[in-house]
Amino acid sequence: MKATAASEPLRVLIVGGGPAGSSCAISLVRLAAKLGRTVNVTLFEHKTFGTHYNQCMGVLSPPIVQLMEEYLGLPFPRELVLREIEGYWLHTENRSIYLSDTSSEHPEPSLATRRVYLDGFLLSKVQTAGVEVVVDRVVDMEFTGDSVQLYTEGGSYEADVLVGAFGLDRTMGEALGRRTGYRAPDFLDTVVTKIHPGLEIVNSFGNRIHAFLPKRLDIEFAALVPKRNHITALIAGRKVTSGTLLEFLKSPSCSAVLNFPYEVQKVFKGNFPICPAKNFYGDRYITVGDSAGLVRPFKGKGINIAISSGYYAARNILERGITREALSQIEVDFAEQIGDxxxxxxxxxxxxxxxxxxxxxxxxxxxxxxxxxxxxxxxxxxxxxxxxxxxxxxxxxxxxxxxxxxxxxxxxxxxxxxxx
Ligand SMILES: Cc1cc2nc3c(=O)[nH]c(=O)nc-3n(C[C@H](O)[C@H](O)[C@H](O)COP(=O)(O)OP(=O)(O)OC[C@H]3O[C@@H](n4cnc5c(N)ncnc54)[C@H](O)[C@@H]3O)c2cc1C
Structure with a gap:
């Protein structure tokens, strides 16, 4: 593979403007400046955050504040916080227990945000950093000996290296899989709805998340998360549907918490990965965040890991290069998650x-x-x-x-x- 001379600008194309793609874009610009390198970064995101959104409960776990400050040089946007989560109720069909962090005198709370605001905030910082953001959908790609070519619905783009930060988007997963050994990670389905029972009832939840382990194999877990003016309900499992969500909401353990008349209006479907993707990096490409499946198996910290994997991918591209061997360092950086x-x-x-x-x-x-x-x-x-x-x-x-x-x-x- 032809190497790019350190004096030539390195051209990077990032597919996806969620936390992983935004983090990678910001980190590339910041680290290149430190190393005295020039990078031309283009990021593709087809959604308009606000009109569209990425499926999420928006609960940010510690050390999110430090991650954003250290990796991205961004003061944590406190104005996005809707609630500081003090603890969790864990419910089975017959028992409940309240859980809080007793491991330190001043435990750091998790922070409940509106995910779409976080995505909008990060993407605005990508633009401020001087990255070109193209609002378009990437549909295919080609790898030649010394470049990578991306095709969008509106045009084509060439660069030295591709960063896949497209979450679990199937079109992109298949396109990358056709050109490389990449195989998207295995995943669970999620179904989410918002419930608006009125402020008094939302506030009566306090700053506590209710997590459920229902007595049925199709739902792996469920949760009720209080936001500012509503409660978000989530179920996750291999093949859960909107019907499964309704059954859960009517179950005795859920009704014991959500005991008031409410209507379920819109439901939203999503997925999250439960294991790493196969060949999540190779010559001239690396995937990050959910695309790489570098997540905690089962639950949690998807956003933290998306941000840190974006940062480490940027660092490896700039410091080590864009060959499969150079990019394999990401396995060392994520040894703890992969080992877990x-x-x-x-x-x-x-x-x-x-x-x-x-x-x-x-x-x-x-x-x-x-x-x-x-x-x-x-x-x-x-x-x-x-x-x-x-x-x-x-x-x-x-x-x-x-x-x-x-x-x-x-x-x-x-x-x-x-x-x-
Ligand atoms: C229901 C649910 C609840 C969750 N709750 C939490 C939580 O509370 N806390 C937490 O930390 N994690 C949570 N997660 C996990 C978290 O949402 C993900 O781990 C995180 O969003 C991964 O970030 P990402 O940037 O890798 O991918 P994504 O956030 O999925 O971003 C991918 C981006 O790529 C764009 N894209 C995809 N394909 C293309 C294309 N072809 N062209 C252009 N753009 C494209 C998409 O529009 C999207 O904006 C939850 C997940 C689910 C499903």
Missing amino acids: LWYGRAARWLARYLSFFSFFDPVIEVAGHNENLRQALFDSVSAHNTYRSVLGRVTSSPRLILELTGAVGLSLLRGKQPRA
Whole structure:
């Protein structure tokens, strides 16, 4: 592959203006200035944020403030925060527990925002940085020996390297897959709706998110998130539909929280990845954020990871080059997330089957008096810690394992007793 001389401007095309693409664009400009290099960056985004939006609950987990400041040089836009999340209620069909961060004296809260404002904010900073933003849909691409060619609905563009930040867009995933070994990540479906019960009821939720582990295998988890003037309801699973969402909203555990008359008007469908994509980088291309599937398996921190992967991709392109070998550094940068994959799968599997067979109820009973287990549940639900450390916290205490085994055994026995 022909190398680009360090004195020549490096031409980069970024597909997607979500947090991963915007972060990569801003980082390319900032890091190039530090290195005395010239980059010509063009970013393609076909949505107009405000009219269109990216599916999300908009909950930003720590250390989002530091990430934006350190990686992007942007003071965190506090005006976008609708609520500071103090804690989480975790519900099974029969039990509930309140979880908050007891690991430090001054825990950093998660921040509930309106996602579309965050996307709009970041994209405006991309433009301020001098990046050309093209409002168009990319439909295909070609790789030649020494360049990459992108085709949009309105024209074609040539550059040295392509950054795929297109989320789980199927057209782009297939187009990149046809030209390279890239294979989009496996994903879950999500269905979301907004409920407007009036300010008094929204405020009665306080700054707390309700997370649910329903006793059914098709829903992996569900959540109710209070925003400024409404509540957002979400379900996630392999093949969930708007019908599944309605069933969840009518379920006893959800009705115990959302106990007022309301109408479900619009529902929105989305996806999130649950594992890394295959060949998410190669000669002259790298994917970031959801396209790369560099996410916490199961749940959480998608935006943080999108921002950090955009930054690391930019750094590797400028400091190491655009060959597959040079870009493979991203696997080292994300070793913690990639290494957490199997722990996340185990946590996902445990949560699904324990709740399906009602064995999560005794887990919650034990967590009621065991602070270690409560913190492990908090770290898992809030995405504050890796699944490896969550499972490590539980398995490193033989007393806790014994207590959990006893509680699950007891509930098994109770379940086998004939009903009066
Ligand atoms: C229901 C739901 C709730 C979530 N809640 C949270 C949460 O509370 N907190 C959190 O941290 N994460 C959450 N996530 C995950 C988070 O939304 C993603 O991880 C994050 O958006 C990934 O950012 P991204 O930039 O990689 O992709 P995206 O945000 O999907 O951005 C991709 C962009 O590429 C553009 N694009 C795609 N194809 C093309 C094309 N062909 N041409 C031009 N432009 C294109 C799209 O329009 C889009 O703007 C949630 C996800 C879902 C589905």
